[in-house]
Each structure stands twice: as structure tokens, then as C-alpha cells.
Amino acid sequence: MKQPLKGFRVLSAEQYGAGPYGTMFLAQLGAEVIKIEPPKGGDTARHVGPHWLREGESLYFQSFNLNKKSLTLDLTSPEGVEILHKLVKSAHVVANNLRGDVPAKIGLDYASLKPVNPAIVCAHISAYGRDNERAKWPGYDYLMQAEAGFCSLTGEPDGPPVRFGLSMVDFMSGAQMAVGLLAALLDAQRSGEGCDVDVDLLSTAVHQTSYPAIWYMNEGDVTVRAPRGAHPSVTPSQLFKAKDGWMFVMAQTPKFWPILADRIRHSELINDPRFDTPSNRLVNRVELCSILDGIFGAHPVVHWLALLRGHMPIAPVYDLDQALDNPWLETIGMRETITHPDKPEMDVLCSPIKIDGKRLPNRAGPYLGADSNEILGAIGYDAGEVAKLRASGVV
Numbered sequence: 289m290k291q292p293l294k295g296f297r298v299l300s301a302e303q304y305g306a307g308p309y310g311t312m313f314l315a316q317l318g319a320e321v322i323k324i325e326p327p328k329g330g331d332t333a334r335h336v337g338p339h340w341l342r343e344g345e346s347l348y349f350q351s352f353n354l355n356k357k358s359l360t361l362d363l364t365s366p367e368g369v370e371i372l373h374k375l376v377k378s379a380h381v382v383a384n385n386l387r388g389d390v391p392a393k394i395g396l397d398y399a400s401l402k403p404v405n406p407a408i409v410c411a412h413i414s415a416y417g418r419d420n421e422r423a424k425w426p427g428y429d430y431l432m433q434a435e436a437g438f439c440s441l442t443g444e445p446d447g448p449p450v451r452f453g454l455s456m457v458d459f460m461s462g463a464q465m466a467v468g469l470l471a472a473l474l475d476a477q478r479s480g481e482g483c484d485v486d487v488d489l490l491s492t493a494v495h496q497t498s499y500p501a502i503w504y505m506n507e508g509d510v511t512v513r514a515p516r517g518a519h520p521s522v523t524p525s526q527l528f529k530a531k532d533g534w535m536f537v538m539a540q541t542p543k544f545w546p547i548l549a550d551r552i553r554h555s556e557l558i559n560d561p562r563f564d565t566p567s568n569r570l571v572n573r574v575e576l577c578s579i580l581d582g583i584f585g586a587h588p589v590v591h592w593l594a595l596l597r598g599h600m601p602i603a604p605v606y607d608l609d610q611a612l613d614n615p616w617l618e619t620i621g622m623r624e625t626i627t628h629p630d631k632p633e634m635d636v637l638c639s640p641i642k643i644d645g646k647r648l649p650n651r652a653g654p655y656l657g658a659d660s661n662e663i664l665g666a667i668g669y670d671a672g673e674v675a676k677l678r679a680s681g682v683v
Contacts, residue, residue: 290643291318296473299324299375300383301363301396303331305429305455306413306489307385308352310462314381314470315355316639316648322375322663323353323654327360327681330656341630345655350628353653354636359664360657360683363394367682373404374667380476381409381469385462388414388423388488398484408482411469413461417488427489429455436493441500445513461492515577522566523573524548524580527605532588534605537580537596542566544600551595552583621647628652657683 296319300311308323308331315321325331329344336348362368372395376382384396391397391412398410412418415427433439433451443450468485476482494501500511500520511520517536518526525538539545545566549557557563557579562572569576584592589604596602606614617623621638624647628634639648660683664674677683 289646289649291648292643294318296320296381297375297379298322298381298383299372299379300381302383302385304333304385304458305352306458306461307383307465308333308462309459310413310464310466311383312352312354312356313463313466313639313641316650317641317643319381321356322659323356323358324361324363324372325358325656327362327657327678327683330358330360334656341628345630350634350636350653354626354650356654357659357663358654358657359660361660362682363396365682367677367680369395371664371667371669371677371682373401375663376401376404376408378667379405379408380473381411383411383413383465383469385413385465387426388412388416388418388420391418398482402482406482407476407480409469409472409476409485410482411465411472411485412487413465414486414488416490418486429457429489432457432489432493435490437497437500438493441511441513443513445515457489457493457496460496461487461489464492518573521570523569524576526577528577528580528584530584530587530589530592535584535589535592536603536605537584537592538601540601545569547600548596551599552592554583624650626650626652629655 293314296314298311298314298319298321300307300321301324302308302311311321311323323331329335331349331353333349333352334344334346336346339347341347341350361371363372382396382401384391386396391410392400395401396410397412397418398408401408401410414423415431416422416425430451434449436457438457439449439451442452465485465487468487472483472485503509503511514520514526516527519538519540522540525540526536527534528537537548539548545563546555546558549555561568563569563576593602593604612623622640623635624638625633625635629652634652636650638650641648661671661674664677664683669677674683
């Protein structure tokens with residue numbers, strides 16, 4: 289199938305989540321993504337349990353490393369730097385998600401690599417950026433959720449702050465890095481000049497505060513938690529409990545309010561002066577939600593889905609197993625079974641991106657150093673030289 293990035297080579301000194309997540313999109317779109325890993329142990333993600341393919345090869349690693357190649361290389365050794373430079377000559381992008389002060393030290397920034405390949409794009413994800421006093425600070429997704437205000441906006445008003453159930457700052461940072469490096473790559477192809485592209489986790493997290501940020505910066509309006517995950521300014525748009533479970537109901541625009549009331553057989557609510565305008569519904573949110581609780585609690589979730597689905601925004605609240613076993617994922621092709629040497633049938637999620645209506649192809653993530661011989665051979669190292677490099681710990 290058509291893969292727009294075929295023919296492009298990406299070298300990535302990456303680990304754990306944010307960087308590997310972003311470069312996986314590039315690999316699925318056809319780029320040759322060479323994952324550069326320390327010879328001893330490789331990417332930390334290979335050692336994250338609790339589920340294993342074999343010792344040192346985790347299922348967790350597969351989440352972020354489909355379609356890639358693995359090269360073991362000590363980037364702190366002179367021989368490792370020499371190999372890196374040989375690879376950079378034929379590469380288009382060098383990416384990393386190392387601590388902010390590290391890329392310049394080990395020569396992964398544009399200033400270091402421009403003499404080798406003036407068109408190289410150097411993409412960096414760090415915790416706090418590379419150009420400030422926090423550059424040396426370690427940092428992870430959960431810290432960003434805390435400092436950027438996510439935790440204070442999540443959970444019930446009378447409960448403790450709550451982080452997201454997933455590392456969404458990592459994933460968004462990886463996706464933003466991919467956008468930035470692709471834009472820079474497009475420019476480099478036209479101009480012959482590369483550059484540095486920087487994304488940091490905290491900036492990404494702060495940027496996601498979006499409209500509450502604009503409200504506060506311009507009006508001093510501090511958004512706070514609302515019960516049941518309710519939208520801060522629209523109601524009803526929140527969780528409701530049916531007879532047998534929870535669902536999210538969203539009369540998100542004014543047109544959905546009469547549709548909701550009509551289809552639940554309570555059209556008298558439409559013009560009730562307490563609820564007849566968006567502002568009145570917001571002012572009287574507690575009273576309205578109490579009425580709707582009584583209505584929704586009389587029947588199971590499936591009853592309300594049958595009445596409302598397709599007519600207005602509504603979704604059941606699934607546990608993770610229910611979400612992943614949802615037949616709709618099969619309908620849209622979001623699950624796929626691929627082959628791994630240790631697991632002949634390994635289920636993975638497909639890319640959310642489609643090209644010409646088709647999901648992008650997947651293959652299993654590589655063993656540590658699985659492609660070292662091939663990659664080194666292609667730049668002129670014979671078997672004996674590779675063996676010496678391996679014996680000395682360079683690869």
C-alpha cells in the first residue's frame with residue numbers, strides 16, 4: 289500500500305514512551321526508523337513488566353516500537369560517534385527523547401551534525417527543554433500533569449487531585465514532535481538546510497490547557513472541577529448513571545437539548561424556564577442533573593443507547609476490557625494480529641491514520657540489536673569488524 293515516508297531514514301536515540309510513540313507513526317508511514325539503543329540492556333521499555341515475550345523483551349515495548357529496526361550503539365565512544373556520522377550521511381532525521389542537556393553533549397543536535405549532513409533535521413523531546421535552567425532535570429508525564437494543572441482539573445470536586453489514567457502528555461508530545469520534524473523535513477528537502485526541532489513535555493502539557501488557559505489569562509476565570517466530569521460551561525454534558533452502569537451524555541450544542549428531551553420522552557423539559565437556554569441550564573445544573581438522574585436510573589444503559597445513539601452524542605462507560613473487545617474496533621479495523629518470533633499471534637492496535645482508506649501495515653518491534661549486522665554492513669563494516677565492535681561493547 290501507499291506509504292508516504294518510504295525512502296526516508298530516521299535515526300532515533302529513544303527510550304520509554306514519548307519519543308518511541310512519535311517515531312512509530314513515522315515507521316508505520318513507511319520511514320526506515322533505526323532505533324539506536326545502548327548495547328547493555330537497550331531501551332528501558334524492554335524491561336517494563338508484567339508481561340513478557342522472553343527475558344528482556346516485554347509486551348510493553350511492542351506498544352511503541354512496531355515497524356522499527358534496532359541498532360545497538362554506544363554513542364559515548366569515539367567508534368560509536370564515527371558509526372553515527374556514517375549513518376547520518378544517508379539519514380534525513382535524527383530524533384531523541386533524552387534529558388535536555390544530553391543531546392549537545394553526545395552530538396545529536398544540529399550544530400554537531402550539520403558538518404556531516406547540512407540537511408539533517410534534529411528532533412528533540414525533553415522534559416523541560418534544552419535552553420533553560422531546568423535542562424538537566426529529569427521529568428516524566430505524571431509530573432507534567434501535576435504542574436500544568438491537569439490533576440487539579442480531574443476527579444470529583446471534593447476528592448483529591450487525579451492524574452489521567454494514561455500517559456497522555458507523553459503521547460501528545462510524541463505526536464507533536466512528529467508534526468514538527470515532518471514540517472522541518474519538508475523544508476530541508478526544498479532548501480537543503482536542516483535544523484533543530486524541540487518539543488518539551490511541560491510546554492506540551494501547558495498548551496493542552498487550551499480554552500481554560502485563555503479564559504484565565506484574559507478574564508481571571510479559574511476553571512475548577514465539576515461533578516462527574518461535567519463540561520465547565522455546558523450542561524447537560526457529563527456522566528449519568530443508568531440502572532446498570534454509567535454513560536456519558538453530551539447535549540454539547542444547543543440543538544441537542546430538545547433532541548435529548550424529546551427522545552427520553554420528557555419534552556416538557558425543553559421550555560421549562562429553568563432549562564430553556566444554555567445559561568439557564570448551567571445556572572440550574574444541579575437541579576437539572578437531579579431530574580435526569582431520576583429518569584436515566586429507571587432503565588439500563590442499552591435502553592438509552594437505543595433511544596439516543598446517532599441522534600445526539602452519547603457513549604457507554606466501558607472498562608478497558610470492554611473497550612478493547614468492542615466489536616466496533618473490528619468493524620473499523622483498529623485491531624490486528626501480527627507475528628512475533630516469541631508469539632505467533634500477537635494482537636496489536638492499528639495506527640489511527642488511514643491512507644486511501646486503508647490502515648497502515650504493522651510488523652512486530654525488533655529484538656535488541658536485531659538489525660545491527662545489516663545496518664553496519666550497509667555502511668561498509670565487514671563481519672570481522674562488527675565482531676570486534678561487539679566485543680569492545682561499541683555495539
